[in-house]
Amino acid sequence: EDQVTQSPEALRLQEGESSSLNCSYTVSGLRGLFWYRQDPGKGPEFLFTLYSAGEEKEKERLKATLTKKESFLHITAPKPEDSATYLCAVQAGDYKLSFGAGTTVTVRA
Amino acid sequence: DAGITQSPRHKVTETGTPVTLRCHQTENHRYMYWYRQDPGHGLRLIHYSYGVKDTDKGEVSDGYSVSRSKTEDFLLTLESATSSQTSVYFCAISDPGGHNEQYFGPGTRLTVT
Numbered sequence: 333e334d335q336v337t338q339s340p341e342a343l344r345l346q347e348g349e350s351s352s353l354n355c356s357y358t359v360s361g362l363r364g365l366f367w368y369r370q371d372p373g374k375g376p377e378f379l380f381t382l383y384s385a386g387e388e389k390e391k392e393r394l395k396a397t398l399t400k401k402e403s404f405l406h407i408t409a410p411k412p413e414d415s416a417t418y419l420c421a422v423q424a425g426d427y428k429l430s431f432g433a434g435t436t437v438t439v440r441a
Numbered sequence: 442d443a444g445i446t447q448s449p450r451h452k453v454t455e456t457g458t459p460v461t462l463r464c465h466q467t468e469n470h471r472y473m474y475w476y477r478q479d480p481g482h483g484l485r486l487i488h489y490s491y492g493v494k495d496t497d498k499g500e501v502s503d504g505y506s507v508s509r510s511k512t513e514d515f516l517l518t519l520e521s522a523t524s525s526q527t528s529v530y531f532c533a534i535s536d537p538g539g540h541n542e543q544y545f546g547p548g549t550r551l552t553v554t
Contacts, residue, residue, distance in 0.1 A: 336483075363541065364541055364542075366542055366543075368545075373548075374547060374548070375445075375531050375533075375545035375546050375547050375548050376484070376531070376545045377545075378542050378543070378544060378545075381541070381542050419483065419484070421484075423541060427472055427489075427491070427535060427537055427541060428474075428486055428489065428499065429484075429486070429543060431483040431484040431485075432483055433481060433482065433483040434483060
């Protein structure tokens with residue numbers, strides 16, 4: 333059974349204070365690892381897909397990296413608008429995704 | 442934004458009543474999914490569809506059924522709602538010919554009293 337664990341559960345940052353979120357996974361035959369952002373009361377918003385170890389993707393202040401066992405989402409110099417819950421998901425042999433419980437990031441001005 | 446709508450957006454119903462949630466897409470994507478989201482559990486797959494009239498169960502399918510008679514519509518039915526089905530329900534779509542990422546609708550908040 334695919335397992336996805338995200339840590340920490342919650343992260344409080346000062347504006348400009350860079351940090352990283354972790355997503356560790358156990359899956360047979362990884363097809364892709366996905367990062368989503370979710371704002372309160374809304375559906376998850378797709379951010380990145382990573383396919384193989386060593387791959388990196390960037391979008392504004394966010395950078396996602398992938399190893400064989402985990403992925404990191406780095407937030408560089410965060411702003412209050414980066415406050416959200418960040419979800420990680422893995423896809424194995426079929427098209428279904430297995431999600432972690434998420435990390436809630438709060439950035440204070 | 443991906444063209445996905447869900448209806449209703451909010452619903453309160455009583456235990457034992459049937460409830461149907463609708464997901465409508467304008468992207469012509471082949472795959473559609475229903476998830477529920479509960480605190481501490483993340484998103485859990487209820488059912489999914491890989492084409493018209495082709496559906497399969499996810500990890501938390503008990504008490505739920507689905508139907509897909511058109512590419513654009515995917516219905517989730519709670520046959521006899523229970524308080525444990527109080528949750529936020531999300532529909533998602535994906536195109537297996539693309540990069541397999543799923544795009545989510547805005548969600549339906551269901552409360553069973």
